[in-house]
Amino acid sequence: MSRISDKFSQLKSQGQRALMPFISAGDPNMETSYRLLLELERQGADIVELGIPFSDPIADGPTIQRASQRSLKNGTTVDDVLELVQRVRRTSQLPLVLMTYYNLVYHYGEERFVKAAVSAGADGLIVPDLPPEEAWNLLKIADAQGFDIIFLLAPTSTPDRIELVSKSSRGFIYYVSLTGITGARGELAQGIEQQVQAIRAQTDKPIAVGFGISNAAQAAQIAAWVDGVIVGSALINIIENYLEDEQLLVKKAGEFINSLKQGITS
Amino acid sequence: MAYYLKHYTGRPTPLYYAKRLTEHLGGARIYLKREDLCHTGAHKINNTLGQVLLAKRMGKQRVIAETGAGQHGVATATAAAMFGLECEVFMGREDIERQQLNVFRMRLLGARVTPVISGSNTLKDATNEALRNWVTTVEHTHYVIGSVVGPHPYPMLVRDFQAVIGHEARQQITEQAQRLPDYLVACVGGGSNSMGLFYPFVEVSQVKFIGVEAAGLGLNSGQHAASISAGEVGVLHGSMSYLLQQADGQITPAHSVSAGLDYPGVGPEHSYLNDIKRARYFSVTDEQALAAFNLLAQLEGIIPALESAHAIAYLEQLVPKTSREEIIILCLSGRGDKDVQQVSQIMEDET
Numbered sequence: 001m002s003r004i005s006d007k008f009s010q011l012k013s014q015g016q017r018a019l020m021p022f023i024s025a026g027d028p029n030m031e032t033s034y035r036l037l038l039e040l041e042r043q044g045a046d047i048v049e050l051g052i053p054f055s056d057p058i059a060d061g062p063t064i065q066r067a068s069q070r071s072l073k074n075g076t077t078v079d080d081v082l083e084l085v086q087r088v089r090r091t092s093q094l095p096l097v098l099m100t101y102y103n104l105v106y107h108y109g110e111e112r113f114v115k116a117a118v119s120a121g122a123d124g125l126i127v128p129d130l131p132p133e134e135a136w137n138l139l140k141i142a143d144a145q146g147f148d149i150i151f152l153l154a155p156t157s158t159p160d161r162i163e164l165v166s167k168s169s170r171g172f173i174y175y176v177s178l179t180g181i182t183g184a185r186g187e188l189a190q191g192i193e194q195q196v197q198a199i200r201a202q203t204d205k206p207i208a209v210g211f212g213i214s215n216a217a218q219a220a221q222i223a224a225w226v227d228g229v230i231v232g233s234a235l236i237n238i239i240e241n242y243l244e245d246e247q248l249l250v251k252k253a254g255e256f257i258n259s260l261k262q263g264i265t266s
Numbered sequence: 267m268a269y270y271l272k273h274y275t276g277r278p279t280p281l282y283y284a285k286r287l288t289e290h291l292g293g294a295r296i297y298l299k300r301e302d303l304c305h306t307g308a309h310k311i312n313n314t315l316g317q318v319l320l321a322k323r324m325g326k327q328r329v330i331a332e333t334g335a336g337q338h339g340v341a342t343a344t345a346a347a348m349f350g351l352e353c354e355v356f357m358g359r360e361d362i363e364r365q366q367l368n369v370f371r372m373r374l375l376g377a378r379v380t381p382v383i384s385g386s387n388t389l390k391d392a393t394n395e396a397l398r399n400w401v402t403t404v405e406h407t408h409y410v411i412g413s414v415v416g417p418h419p420y421p422m423l424v425r426d427f428q429a430v431i432g433h434e435a436r437q438q439i440t441e442q443a444q445r446l447p448d449y450l451v452a453c454v455g456g457g458s459n460s461m462g463l464f465y466p467f468v469e470v471s472q473v474k475f476i477g478v479e480a481a482g483l484g485l486n487s488g489q490h491a492a493s494i495s496a497g498e499v500g501v502l503h504g505s506m507s508y509l510l511q512q513a514d515g516q517i518t519p520a521h522s523v524s525a526g527l528d529y530p531g532v533g534p535e536h537s538y539l540n541d542i543k544r545a546r547y548f549s550v551t552d553e554q555a556l557a558a559f560n561l562l563a564q565l566e567g568i569i570p571a572l573e574s575a576h577a578i579a580y581l582e583q584l585v586p587k588t589s590r591e592e593i594i595i596l597c598l599s600g601r602g603d604k605d606v607q608q609v610s611q612i613m614e615d616e617t
Contacts, residue, residue: 055516103500107515180402
């Protein structure tokens with residue numbers, strides 16, 4: 001069992017849902033990311049998605065694009081992000097899921113990437129531009145290392161697709177709540193509950209929902225249907241407001257995560 | 267499709283023997299495949315008519331497109347107007363500035379032109395933005411990709427719509443010269459006009475394929491768009507091909523005087539043709555392309571698009587190695603009206 005699966009079953013036995021914030025590693029710098037990760041955990045984050053910034057993030061809206069750019073301006077590399085993971089792992093058992101685009105994994109080398117990620121203490125990987133059809137080699141390598149590769153489903157996914165992704169995904173299934181890109185939205189998309197039920201009919205794996213979730217009320221509403229709630233852009237919007245004062249940035253981000261935690265705790 | 271290609275686009279386009287250019291270069295006979303004479307001024311319309319027809323058949327009410335030089339945007343806006351679909355074109359802010367005439371044309375044709383301000387503000391970023399828009403609007407929108415790039419099946423789809431160039435050229439050269447050509451030459455950005463010319467000859471091994479990439483300020487300058495000549499294998503926009511990138515896989519912005527070649531990737535099938543050595547890829551600089559732009563205007567009375575001028579420029583290197591009996595077909599992918607303002611600005615700056 002991976003740290004991710006352990007966390008989901010532990011929460012399930014307590015009747016709770018996972019709160020899963022996303023941050024872009026190195027935004028605005030690695031030291032702040034380190035302190036953010038520990039603070040997010042303290043304030044109730046159950047699993048954290050850690051973005052490795054890529055120059056052309058096609059699944060991301062303007063907020064995460066800007067976060068990636070801020071990090072890349074500091075010259076952030078895959079190794080820098082793995083170093084951050086290693087540093088956090090010294091004192092924390094917080095499950096960490098890396099999120100990046102395939103070209104970075106490809107250049108690092110799939111096997112080398114998985115081994116380095118595992119040895120740093122990362123638990124899984126999401127690659128939005130790598131469909132399961134193209135991921136068989138990465139999956140084979142990751143399975144051998146006990147490293148979770150997580151695949152995505154969307155409102156447009158057909159029953160065949162749901163079956164394939166349910167079978168391929170490890171740790172959990174990432175359900176994209178809307179047809180679109182990442183970014184905070186005023187209102188939740190329609191039909192999330194029905195879609196999640198359709199996925200549940202095919203798999204026992206945990207389902208986490210992301211894209212477009214902006215506040216505690218929305219998180220609470222979604223939590224009723226799923227095993228995990230993913231919040232990215234709304235958190236980065238807060239980070240963006242306090243770039244000048246890193247101490248305050250960490251504090252405000254923590255407060256936001258705490259409010260979401262209150263929202264989803266039953 | 268055949269109906270629209272004939273009566274709307276004006277196909278078949280002529281295969282023109284460029285006598286004075288041939289005499290000037292003093293080697294193989296040069297034939298120009300006149301895609302510049304297509305409706306809207308470039309080969310792009312061959313693909314957009316096909317894709318917009320598909321969109322209509324799929325019941326979509328709206329099409330979107332990315333554009334660099336604006337030729338693909340104009341061609342998409344044109345087909346959308348003719349078939350009565352809504353159209354939005356994504357275009358990098360820098361390209362909007364250097365291709366204002368095409369921006370105006372798209373607006374005249376009823377399209378919305380959305381400036382893209384991210385990354386290098388050029389074609390790569392416009393493609394990112396079109397993909398982002400498409401995943402949001404896919405229920406009622408078709409994304410008309412303009413080159414042989416992107417996720418499957420786009421590289422095949424665009425190739426098959428552009429293959430009309432090569433099919434016609436093959437028939438025409440057989441009629442005019444009673445034999446097949448020795449060389450096919452075309453510029454390569456994403457690679458749609460070159461793929462369209464090459465593909466119907468792919469089984470004929472004695473016909474040599476030459477793709478000409480944009481070397482910008484020179485391959486060693488770091489300011490170019492020569493993905494095959496100077497890039498590495500990677501994955502961008504849903505396909506694996508040669509890309510301009512840093513050692514760790516971050517994509518580097520391309521540079522070319524020609525907005526239509528200003529893309530850090532190239533079609534996966536071109537990458538394959540390169541790897542199996544069926545096609546060879548070379549590059550010419552901004553300066554060489556500009557010289558060829560002038561040369562063709564003065565010798566043949568044809569102002570080529572800056573993209574096509576790259577192919578012309580390569581003839582200076584190729585022709586001296588050929589004999590007078592040999593035949594070159596060069597794809598003159600577009601006309602240069604859109605570039606006249608930019609070139610006159612460059613010439614002014616130099617004097």
